[in-house]
Amino acid sequence: MLHQKRAKHVEEVEEKTEYHDGKVEEVLSDGCQILTFHDGTKKEISADKWMTTLSFPNEDVKKVMPNQRVIYYYADAQTPHTGYPDGLDMLQFPNNQIGKHNPNGTQEIVFPDHTVKCLYSDGLKETFFLDGTVVKVEK
Secondary structure (H helix, E strand, O other): OOOOOOOOOOOOEEEEEEOOOOOEEEEEOOOOEEEEOOOOOEEEEOOOOOOEEEEOOOOOEEEEOOOOOEEEEEOOOOEEEEEOOOOOEEEEOOOOOEEEEOOOOOEEEEOOOOOEEEEOOOOOEEEEOOOOOEEEEOO
16 A cells, blocks of 8 residues: 555665765666655656656655556545546545546545535536435536
């Protein structure tokens, strides 16, 4: 999981470069590259260069996946935010509420009780309840 502490690499450092600005670059025996910046931010690049992980001093973590999906974990809020290549943004909150923001402006909120509220760019609001009730509020 993103919010768990990463295990230390067991691979050996094959190459280490220290820069004047405080940045340290390490290349590990498995081909992984780790950049550590003077503020404590770490950037890990997979050996195949397809995945990048940024770990920030505030314990937030940002991962760029091979399919260009971007997952940002807000440590303080314990909330992952996933951005998809098609423009969809999704947040999942600790109480299991999910928020979806579509590129067309539509927003969908799924509440912990499975009620779904849709907010459309034209001002229409629809709420779908588990018992089949639908409430529509027009602008």
